[in-house]
Amino acid sequence: MSLDLPRIIDTIHREKGIPKDLLIDAIQTAILNAARKFFNDSEGLSITIDPQTLKIDATRGGERVDPAVFGRIAAQTAKQIMIQKFREAERDTLFEEFESQKGDLLTGTVQRFEGGAVLVNLGKTDAILPRPEQIPGEALHPGDRIRAVVHEVKKQGQRVKIILSRTHPDFVRKLFELEIPEIADNTIQIRALAREAGYRTKVAVASVDPKVDAVGACVGVRGSRIKTITDELGGERIDIVRWNDSLQVLIPNALAPAEIDEVMLCGLLGRAIVLVRDDQLSLAIGRRGQNVRLASKLVGWDIEIMTAEELDEVIDRAIQMFTQIEGVDAELAQNLVEQGILSYDDLSVMEIDDLVATIEGLDHERAIRIVEAAEELAEQQSEESPRRKGGRGSTSGRNAVSQVQAHSSSVVSAVAVETGSVASDATDDEAAPQQASVDATAMERESVASETSPSQENELEVSEANEEDHDSVRFNDDPPPAPVATTGADAAAAVAADAPSTLPQSAPESGGEVRDMNQP
Structure with a gap:
């Protein structure tokens, strides 16, 4: 038996990848159990295997015992135990190997x-x-x-x-590392990634070396590099955008190719209100809200898109609503609106300490009364109108129906992709964000909610035509993909009464008017 042991251990070690010390322990345990069954007694039994010579040393009561005398039944028992131990050792080895490759x-x-x-x-x-x-x-x-x-x-x-x-988004990340040497050697970094598999992906990249153009390197000559990746993804469209540390630039870049007039940040709620012209609404939102939804995930902020006229109406309604709460005068209502709180739902989910620290002249007891009153009013509105249409271009798109939240619910916010976000437009203008788009699908008409008027439909057609003319790298003319369902965090942020929730603080560097909502 001992003569065959080295060959057995070596064969199993090579074929299964099980460490030799685990095999020796398994054989030693098996022989010990066989000896106990043979002698019907475990006292004084000792089985050892020399790791160098693989010689079996069996003793009982201090006297040596030849393992061959254990008999056929004991040998069968030893065999079954060894097989079980070998399988467990093989399982553990495989588990450790592939566990270390998670995400590879x-x-x-x-x-x-x-x-x-x-x-x-x-x-x-x-x-x-x-x-x-x-x-x-x-x-x-x-x-x-x-x-x-x-x-x-x-x-x-x-x-x-x-x-x-x-x-998984990591699948696209690994394909980029495989196909683009600059990413593999860390000259270019993927700073954020948002994906809806089979339809569209946004990848935010930044270059460590200022001499290397991050977007151009990822696209390759005539799109050769990115085309290899899209082929592996079955024609999925990929937008490659440039990373920027400023949210004033990130959000417009993430919404490219739409032209953004102004970005207003609402830090207390983690939202951004993006103002656009009427002819840019459908372009910013994207088909079935896909563009704004992915941009929101990429930058890590909930994004709501509207026109300047709509924002003015929302602010006026919010001030009117807040002044109906006992203890809230016009000045306090104005202060709340300046912080981006535009509905009862927004106010009901605010932390008391944040309100007291942010709103000048507001004490702790008064803040508690105001928030409790807002919770009751939000519940009443939820019961009266459980389904309300959201503002134009909310995070989940113009066609999403906003759901009014209960007072205990948390603010709906976009899920950030690991590290943060960005977007960019691939044009030769240095002041404009760069974007390289690989479109695996033909452009199709954006679905419009039943409330959309004929004039709005014409507006959408014009905007989509503008998107078609946008300078981007596109491949494949396959039929457009099936609609993407919008649920959960993808739905538009909940609103109370007629007022969507959000409000501003600043504007993009690349072009819009700067509006400071904290100024009188």
């Missing part, structure tokens, strides 16, 4: 389909690509070579379950 890009071969999931062979083991992790609309066939990132690794009995993903 792997290449595998499609084996077969199980329900909606795809079984992918990775060489050492098989992994699962569930239907939700597959790019919408892609067609996979047995034998296809595909790339995916390791999304989740977990132990399941004596096996390891490896879940892959092609919809």
Whole structure:
């Protein structure tokens, strides 16, 4: 038995990748259990295996015992225990290996389909690509070579379950690192990324070396580099935009190619009101709200788009509503509006300490009474009108219906993508943001809510025509993708009465009028 042990251990070590010390421990445990079963007694039993010579030393009561005398039944017991131990050791080894590769890009071969999931062979083991992790609309066939990132690794009995993903934002990030050398060597950094798999992705990049154009390097000569990535993504449109540390520039860049007149930041609520002209509304919002939704995720702020006229109306209504609360005069109402609080819902979710610290002359007890009154009024409005149409161009798009929040709900805010955000327009004008767009789909008419008037529909058609003429890199003329459902955080920010929630503080460097709402 000892003569075959080195060969057995070496073979299993090479084929399964299990460390030799784990194999020796497993064999030692198996022989010890076999000896206990044979002698029906565990006292005085000792089994050791020399790690160098792999010689088995068995003793009982101080006397040496030949393992060969344990018998056939004991040998079968030892074999079963060894098989179990080997499987556990193999599982642990696989788990540690793939757990360390979480988020990495792997290449595998499609084996077969199980329900909606795809079984992918990775060489050492098989992994699962569930239907939700597959790019919408892609067609996979047995034998296809595909790339995916390791999304989740977990132990399941004596096996390891490896879940892959092609919809995770890290999949696009890893493809950029693979196809663009400047990103791989960290000359260019991906500072933020927002994705709706199968439809559109926004990637914010910044260059460490001022001599290297981040956007141009990612696009490549005539779009050669970015086209390789879009082909892997099945024609998904990618917007490459330039990173900027100023939110005044980030938000307009993220909404490119729309022209932004003014950006007003509401720090207490984490929102930004973006003012645009009527002919830029549909362009800023995007088809089914996709452009503003991805921009919101990219910059990490909830974005609401409206015209200057609409903002003036919202402010007037907000002041009227606040003065109806006991203890709120016109001056206090004006101060609340200047901080971007434009509805009962906004006021009901405010922290008392933040209000007292921000609003001059407001004490703690008075702030509590005002917030409690706002909560009651917000509840009344929610009961009277549970579904209200939101402001034009809220985070989830012009067609989303705003849902009035209960007093205990938190403010709906855009989910930031890890580090922050940005956008850019790929033009030769240095003052304008640069953007390189890879459009995998033909332009289609934006859906308009039932309240949209014929004149607004004409306005949308003109805006979409402008978007079509925008200078960008586009590939593929495949039919447009199916509409993207808008739910949860993608829905427009909740509003109370007629007033959307948000308000301003400053304007973009690249062109709009600067309006300071804190000035009288």
